[in-house]
Each structure stands twice: as structure tokens, then as C-alpha cells.
Amino acid sequence: MSLSSFVAPWWFLLLLVVVALAAGYVVLQRIRRRRVMRFTNLELLEKVAPKREGWSRHVPATLLLVALSLLTVALAGPTAEQRVPRNRATVMLVVDTSLSMKATDVQPSRLEAAQVAAKSFAEGLTPGINLGLISFAGSATVLVAPTTDRPAVTQSIDGLKLAQSTATGDAIVAAMAAIDSFGKVVGGAEGPPPARIVLMTDGKETVGTRKAFDAAEDAKKAGIPISTISFGTEEGTVDIEGRQQPVPVDDESMKEIAQLSGGEFFKAASAEELRRVYDTLGEQIGYEKKKADASKPWLIIGTLSSVFAAALALLLGQRLP
Structure with missing residues (x-):
């Protein structure tokens, strides 16, 4: 000391x-x-x-x-460092809802396992965190703007629907826009609250007006780290028009997005691993270390x-x- x-x-x-x-x-x-x-x-x-x-x-x-x-x-x-709940922060939970999420390499399916883990994450966050939700497939949709209303987020997670394509870059851009808009409203004298994007996806980017790597670099400049979760296995397949299509996870892209944005990469090949990842993120995001008496x-x-x-x-x- x-x-x-x-x-x-x-x-x-x-x-x-x-x-x-x-x-x-x-x-x-x-x-x-x-x-x-x-x-x-x-x-x-x-x-x-x-x-x-x-x-x-x-x-x-x-x-x-x-x-x-x-x-x-x-x-x-x-004084000593103590773990205290954050009283202000913004988190955008960005969930992939492309057709590859139908794969059953994670039981009962990637989407259903993701919904359970995401709801647990939302419910476990400390009360001072404003949580928003975005789903993305061929385009990105802001389902819930940042809020402390956890039931609104969990209900929207339950209602996630699958669609074609994967516009990862557009999803990151949408998350940044939602964070920026919210920060302007609640910033006050202290400025906008610290923010983070939690991006969960299982495959490669296929479409979009903004490339994921470019969007990750923009997030870095804006001071918004992206925690990426690569969810699924190499053996995943989905039935598309009667044909089994392989849908392996894209770990390398998720690692690159996390690195470019200044965030962290997580790998989850099962529902249990995904739950642990979300638990870890909940601890990192919901609490901070401060010097206290x-x-x-x-x-x-x-x-x-x-x-x-x-x-x-x-x-x-x-x-x-």
C-alpha cells in the first residue's frame, strides 16, 4: 500500500x-x-x-x-479498489438472425440457445445499465432502444425471427447510431455514458452497405469496443430447399472485428459455453472497480x-x- x-x-x-x-x-x-x-x-x-x-x-x-x-x-x-455496480453505461446487444441460426449443432437450435442465454444476460445486468437490442440478417433492425426496462428486451428476444443473409457491418453501424442517439439524450454535463456493443453471430458476412471490418474501425474511433461471440461449430448445417447446406462458424472474422474495435473475442460451441460467455460479459460490463474508503x-x-x-x-x- x-x-x-x-x-x-x-x-x-x-x-x-x-x-x-x-x-x-x-x-x-x-x-x-x-x-x-x-x-x-x-x-x-x-x-x-x-x-x-x-x-x-x-x-x-x-x-x-x-x-x-x-x-x-x-x-x-x-482507500482500496472495490467492485461496484456501474450507475451509467450503454450496451447494444446485437444478435444474428440469419437462416444459419436454424442449425441444430447446438441443441435445440442455435437460435433457441442464443435466446435463452441472451435473456439471462439481459436479466442479470445491473440496474444502471441501459440495454438495447438489434437483430440482423439481410438488414439490421433496432428492436429496443437503450433502456433499463429489462422485460421489453427479453420480450423482443423471444420474438426474434429468422431471415436470409448476414449484414454484420450494417448491424454494427446501427448499434453505433443507437448509442450515439441515446448518448445525446442522456449525456448531460458528464457527457455520454460509456458504451459497448455485444455482437453474437455464427457465420460470415454476406451482404451489407458497410463492411464489418470498416465498421469495427469506426467503432474504435468512437470509443465503442465490440465484444464478439462466435457461436456454433464447424459441423453446423441447415436445410435450404431440401438441401443440407454447411454453415460453419467464422471465428477469424469475429476475432478481427473484436481486435479492430478494441474489444474482446469469445468462442461458444455449446449452449453452456454461450451462457458462461454472457455471464463473463455481465460481470465485465455491469461492474467496475473504483477506489473506495x-x-x-x-x-x-x-x-x-x-x-x-x-x-x-x-x-x-x-x-x-
Whole structure:
């Protein structure tokens, strides 16, 4: 713990007083011992002098000095990093609803598993997060603008419908536009809240007016990282007009989008893995580490030490130290 971890480190100057008191106590004990040694009638001394325990008589004073040291640390205002819920942030959940999401390599299907995990993610986010929802296939649709109304998001997740093609770049652009519009409304003096895009898809980009990699670079410039989730397996297939079409996941593209935007890439090949990914994202997005006051333990222990010092002093010597 460095001095930068304290709000008012100048209070540590009081430790010089504690050191001075400790030194004074030692000097006083030596003076008393010398005076005793000058008392030549040792037989009479044993009768008139109060009997004292050995080292135990120093315990009250030692406890008092410890208490003063602990209380000094408390006055200096120690701080520590604590995990606290975010009170303002914007997240756009972007879900692929292309026909490849019909694949059953993830039971019961990629789409149904994604819906369950996405709803759990939405319901588990801390209350201060504004969550929006976008679905995309051949085009991107903002189903829910950023809001703290979780039922609105989960109901829209339940209503996701499949369609042809995959316009990943357009989906990223739509998410950025929704974040920008919301930020202008709620920004205030502090500016727009921090934002992130969570993009879940299972395949390659096939159409769109904006390429996904270019959109990811734009997101980087706007300070909006994209957390990408590549969902599914290499063995996925779907039935299109009576023919089985392979729909393998495109991990490399998702990695590139995450890297270009300054976000993170996640791989999920099963419903359970997808749930864990969303749980991880919920922790990252919903909470932040902040320096908070950590003086309470020092104050409690210091106060208790003072009380014990006074009690032992009265018990052992019938006086305060």
C-alpha cells in the first residue's frame, strides 16, 4: 500500500507523536527502575511497594500505542479498489438472425440457445445499465432502444425471427447510431455514458452497405469496443430447399472485428459455453472497480484496542495507562 492509496497521508505525521510517546514510556520505566535500585532497604520495599507482574504491566501501554497507530492510519483515509455496480453505461446487444441460426449443432437450435442465454444476460445486468437490442440478417433492425426496462428486451428476444443473409457491418453501424442517439439524450454535463456493443453471430458476412471490418474501425474511433461471440461449430448445417447446406462458424472474422474495435473475442460451441460467455460479459460490463474508503476496519480495530488497553490498565494497575 503506497501513500497514493491514502486521501490525507499528512495525518501520518501523528505517528511521530506515537513514537515520542513510546520513547517517553521506555525512558520513564528506566527512571523508575533507577529510583527503586536507590532504595537501600529492600526488605521494607517489598512490604510497601505494590506487587507487579513482569512483562504484563506493559501490555496496556503497548495496546494504547497500537491503537493510536491504527487510528492514525484511519485518519489518513486509506482507500482500496472495490467492485461496484456501474450507475451509467450503454450496451447494444446485437444478435444474428440469419437462416444459419436454424442449425441444430447446438441443441435445440442455435437460435433457441442464443435466446435463452441472451435473456439471462439481459436479466442479470445491473440496474444502471441501459440495454438495447438489434437483430440482423439481410438488414439490421433496432428492436429496443437503450433502456433499463429489462422485460421489453427479453420480450423482443423471444420474438426474434429468422431471415436470409448476414449484414454484420450494417448491424454494427446501427448499434453505433443507437448509442450515439441515446448518448445525446442522456449525456448531460458528464457527457455520454460509456458504451459497448455485444455482437453474437455464427457465420460470415454476406451482404451489407458497410463492411464489418470498416465498421469495427469506426467503432474504435468512437470509443465503442465490440465484444464478439462466435457461436456454433464447424459441423453446423441447415436445410435450404431440401438441401443440407454447411454453415460453419467464422471465428477469424469475429476475432478481427473484436481486435479492430478494441474489444474482446469469445468462442461458444455449446449452449453452456454461450451462457458462461454472457455471464463473463455481465460481470465485465455491469461492474467496475473504483477506489473506495477503506478506513472502517482500521477505525474499528483501533477503537477496540483502546478499550482493551483501558480495561487492562484498570484491571492490572487500578489506573489508566
